Each structure stands twice: as structure tokens, then as C-alpha cells.
Amino acid sequence: MSDLLGHVPSFKKLRGKPNDDGLDRVSHVISVVLLIIFTVAVGTGTLIKDPIVCWNPAEFKDHMESYTKWNCWVKNTYYVPMTETIPVNIDERQQAELTYYQWVPIILLFMAFLFKLPNMIWRLFNGGSGLNLDKVVFFAEKAQFDTPDDRDKSLFTLARFMDKWLDTNKEYKWNVFVRTKHQVSRFMCFFCNKRAGKYLTAMYLFVKVLYVANAIGQLFLLNAFLSTNYSFYGFEFLENMARDGPWRESPRFPRVTLCDIRIRQLNNLQRFTVQCVLPINLFNEKIFIFIWFWLIFVAIVASFNLLYWIYLIVLTKNKHDYVKKYLKINDELHTNFDKKLAQKFAENYLRDDGVFTLRIIARNSTDMVVTDLVKHLWKIFKEKQNTKKNRELEPTMDNSMDEAKEPLT
Structure with missing residues (x-):
């Protein structure tokens, strides 16, 4: 029975190796699990259901409709608000192209890898302490x-x-170099090896810095990817939600887009502009909004945790x-x-x-x-x-006994 129960899934098995603190697992366990869940949800929706549906001209046959759908999915679409006229200039259309939606599962997996990377470095190198x-x-x-x-x-x-x-891991030689290294280690423990007794602490603080850098770095990368008008995407979303309501269509995640189809017939090149729907963007928008605020939370938690451990170790x-x-x-x-x-x-x-x-x-x-x-x-x-004290006393006791054995004159 115990063998059978040992295979029952439990969240405890996801926490990783027990060699860090709980706040580290917010990054390398909880964040990774969330991103993998989002990856599976987006990837499954893309593979099982139609990722894109297009409104085709009446002269298009069934095989042409299928070609149009997959051509627009692979080639990218572009977004023009319904209140604006479709640009005649092809370059203006290309500048409005959406190039990310096919790669969302890969982007999420890469983000999960970045969250796991500091823990991988910690597990690889903490054994260097012996x-x-x-x-x-x-x-x-x-x-x-x-x-x-x-x-x-x-x-x-x-x-x-x-x-x-x-x-x-003790120092058995004591010279000017070793003495200087010990003095430096009081303030700059990152420059010490395991014989200085600071290898694990220095490596752990370095990994803590990586957790903070990862959260803040991903936040800026995601903001550059999602934001419009050079503002923070999360705050921009809250502002738009307060002004226009939560279901307003986002220009970064539009649900209705346009796609240009070029069909070559003999020596003629015909261009068709079709209107398409991206149902997956309805979920992409909510997922990336959640990720943006989650990165804010992780960055704050990791920063305070780093400062706390610096306080514990340095003093x-x-x-x-x-x-x-x-x-x-x-x-x-x-x-x-x-x-x-x-x-x-x-x-x-x-x-x-x-x-x-x-x-x-x-x-x-x-x-x-x-x-x-x-x-x-x-x-x-x-x-x-x-034992050390007894060894230090032995020469003194031997000298006293030798003096006692000397004949009196």
C-alpha cells in the first residue's frame, strides 16, 4: 500500500530539491508551473481548434478557403481599427503586422526556462563547497x-x-595573502573560496541576485513587447479598463485583423484583402496581463528576500x-x-x-x-x-617535571 501511495501526485513533489527557502520556489517552482499551464492551454487551443478564421470572397472555393486560413496564420496579419481606412500603401500595412501570436507557446516556455535557470545554477555549483x-x-x-x-x-x-x-575546508596555512583574503571576505564575500568558509553564502547571494535580475529583466522585456506609447502595459491596461471597460479590444491583442492574399494565376498576380478573427488572442491578452502583474509581484518578493539574506549574512x-x-x-x-x-x-x-x-x-x-x-x-x-588545551599544557607539564627531577645543589 505504501508503494502504491508513493506514486500519488502531490504538490510537494513539485517543490524541487530542499536546498533553498520558500520564496525562491515562488520563482523556480510556482512561476514555472504557471507558465507551463499557460503554454499547454494556448498550445492545445492552437492545435485542436482553428487558430484563425477568415471571411473569404464569394468566389473562393473550399480548398481556397483552407489555403487562405493557413496562409494568413503563417504569413502574419495586420491590425487596422474599424474606424480607420485600410492603408493603400503596402509598407504601412507591413508596419502594422502582428508577428507574435504563432510563437506564444515558445515565448511562454522560454520565460519558464529563465525562471528555472537561477535554480539550475545553484544546484550545479553549490556542490563546489565540498x-x-x-x-x-x-x-x-x-x-x-x-x-x-x-x-x-x-x-x-x-x-x-x-x-x-x-x-x-579550513585554512591550514596562515600568511599575508591568507590574512588579506580573510579581511576582504568580511565585506566582499564573493571573492572568497570554500576555504574562507563563505563559498555557499556567496553563491547563494549570487543566485538571489539572479532571481531579482530575472524578474525585473523579464518585466522590461515583456513591457517592450506589449506596451504602446512607451508606457507600462499593466498600468495602461488598468487605465483603459477604467475608461472604456474591461472588454475593450486591445491594439496589442486584436481579435479582428486583416490579411493580404496574393494569388498567382498565369502571368497575373492578384491581391485579396480578407478579414480574419484570432480567437486565441482573447486568451493571450488575459494571460499576458496576469504574467505582467505576476512579474511585478515576483520582483518585489525576490528583492526583499535578497535584502533580508544580505542582512542575515553580512552582519x-x-x-x-x-x-x-x-x-x-x-x-x-x-x-x-x-x-x-x-x-x-x-x-x-x-x-x-x-x-x-x-x-x-x-x-x-x-x-x-x-x-x-x-x-x-x-x-x-x-x-x-x-584536546587543544591539553596539548598546549603538555610541554609545560613536561618542563615542570624535568625541573623537579634536577638534583638540589
């Missing part, structure tokens, strides 16, 4: 449903794994406070020495990438999991500190 973030988050997420004993064992194993990862105090919060929950901070040790735990042991990993785990599981994980990492850190 940590498989997908599996770490999945392992932590799965542990929350185990029994208390099994959860404790699983998180202890995960803490040991993260400890090895943090140790592997060192946020890193210390985040770690101390979980240590207080575990009742590990009793003295001023413990508080200073907690700062060292966050700054020198976990560093930016370690704290970032904890934040991503918390956003994809629960704070309870992160609380237990921090408890195990804190225990490992304190054991290392005690």
Missing part, C-alpha cells in the same frame, strides 16, 4: 520523523559529517545571535566564558557556510532538528577545545 547540501537537508528532514533515540543517532552522525566538512552579530539562540535552548550558556566560546564556535568553527547550512536545514525541516544538531556540534567543538 558538501552535498541536498542530501544533508534531506537527511535532517527525514530525521524529524524518527523516534527520539533514532533521531539523536542520526543527527549525531550528521554532526560528525559536518565536522569533517568544516575541518576539511556578524546575526550569525552569533542565531547560534546562541539554539545554545540557550539547549541550556549550554551559563557563564561569560561560555558566551565568548559560543562566539568562537560561530565565528571560527561554523563560519558563514556552517551557519548558512543550519539556516537552510531549519527552513526545510524544523527548529527542533536544528536544536539537536547544534547540541551535537557544540559538544564536538568543546571536545576539540579541551
Whole structure:
């Protein structure tokens, strides 16, 4: 039964890999799903029903009517309002041509690809930190449903794994170059590698910038494609709707257009102008209006999310406070020495990438999991500190014992 139920469709399966936060999924999951739905709707309407219907002259036969319909669909039509006279000049007709309606499904798919692209870059390059973030988050997420004993064992194993990862990515050489790089990393983390403990955070902020650039860039491209008189299309639509009503025909998405048919008969070239209806534009107009306002919403959400993560990552105090919060929950901070040790735990042991990993785990599981994980990492850190202190004391104790063995004179 569990195997059968495992194949039941659910929205959870569309969220992608659990290696980012929920607001990222507004771009690379929800937006992509919406655009694919629109693509299927427009594409199905184009393939199943007649995408264009033309009013033909009386002398046209059945085969000529079919030829006219598909010729106008492929060749493009042009729009002239009913209140205006059809231009005699052919160049004026060509300037009024509508060249987009055949390509709407491809345009929507390309927009969906652009929304998915930042997430693809994140998934391709976050492994450069030496940590498989997908599996770490999945392992932590799965542990929350185990029994208390099994959860404790699983998180202890995960803490040991993260400890090895943090140790592997430490700087073991300390010279002028390394010292300068660490100073620069306080303000310009994009120039640091994984040994500086900022690879994941720098890559994540870069991807956040891509989400913002994608939403704003698509908004301007769509505005250039849809707008008239160099105004923002969405606001222009609201203005026209308030003035003329919501069902006014748009010059960008006209439903009634004109098409010139040229038919060669022997040495004569005959030109016919026919009137056509584009039913698909009734849906195209509503779809692109929705997409325009959706891009505004995504751009605002992505921008605020970027600023929020910059605030979390750049300010060192946020890193210390985040770690101390979980240590207080575990009742590990009793003295001023413990508080200073907690700062060292966050700054020198976990560093930016370690704290970032904890934040991503918390956003994809629960704070309870992160609380237990921090408890195990804190225990490992304190054991290392005690071992280091004992090693530093050994030479002093040996010297004291040698002095005690010297004969008195």
C-alpha cells in the first residue's frame, strides 16, 4: 500500500530539491508551473481548434478557403481599427503586422526556462563547497520523523559529517595573502573560496541576485513587447479598463485583423484583402496581463528576500545571535566564558557556510532538528577545545617535571 501511495501526485513533489527557502520556489517552482499551464492551454487551443478564421470572397472555393486560413496564420496579419481606412500603401500595412501570436507557446516556455535557470545554477555549483547540501537537508528532514533515540543517532552522525566538512575546508596555512583574503571576505564575500568558509553564502547571494535580475529583466522585456506609447502595459491596461471597460479590444491583442492574399494565376498576380478573427488572442491578452502583474509581484518578493539574506549574512552579530539562540535552548550558556566560546564556535568553527547550512536545514525541516544538531556540534567543538588545551599544557607539564627531577645543589 505504501508503494502504491508513493506514486500519488502531490504538490510537494513539485517543490524541487530542499536546498533553498520558500520564496525562491515562488520563482523556480510556482512561476514555472504557471507558465507551463499557460503554454499547454494556448498550445492545445492552437492545435485542436482553428487558430484563425477568415471571411473569404464569394468566389473562393473550399480548398481556397483552407489555403487562405493557413496562409494568413503563417504569413502574419495586420491590425487596422474599424474606424480607420485600410492603408493603400503596402509598407504601412507591413508596419502594422502582428508577428507574435504563432510563437506564444515558445515565448511562454522560454520565460519558464529563465525562471528555472537561477535554480539550475545553484544546484550545479553549490556542490563546489565540498558538501552535498541536498542530501544533508534531506537527511535532517527525514530525521524529524524518527523516534527520539533514532533521531539523536542520526543527527549525531550528521554532526560528525559536518565536522569533517568544516575541518576539511579550513585554512591550514596562515600568511599575508591568507590574512588579506580573510579581511576582504568580511565585506566582499564573493571573492572568497570554500576555504574562507563563505563559498555557499556567496553563491547563494549570487543566485538571489539572479532571481531579482530575472524578474525585473523579464518585466522590461515583456513591457517592450506589449506596451504602446512607451508606457507600462499593466498600468495602461488598468487605465483603459477604467475608461472604456474591461472588454475593450486591445491594439496589442486584436481579435479582428486583416490579411493580404496574393494569388498567382498565369502571368497575373492578384491581391485579396480578407478579414480574419484570432480567437486565441482573447486568451493571450488575459494571460499576458496576469504574467505582467505576476512579474511585478515576483520582483518585489525576490528583492526583499535578497535584502533580508544580505542582512542575515553580512552582519556578524546575526550569525552569533542565531547560534546562541539554539545554545540557550539547549541550556549550554551559563557563564561569560561560555558566551565568548559560543562566539568562537560561530565565528571560527561554523563560519558563514556552517551557519548558512543550519539556516537552510531549519527552513526545510524544523527548529527542533536544528536544536539537536547544534547540541551535537557544540559538544564536538568543546571536545576539540579541551584536546587543544591539553596539548598546549603538555610541554609545560613536561618542563615542570624535568625541573623537579634536577638534583638540589
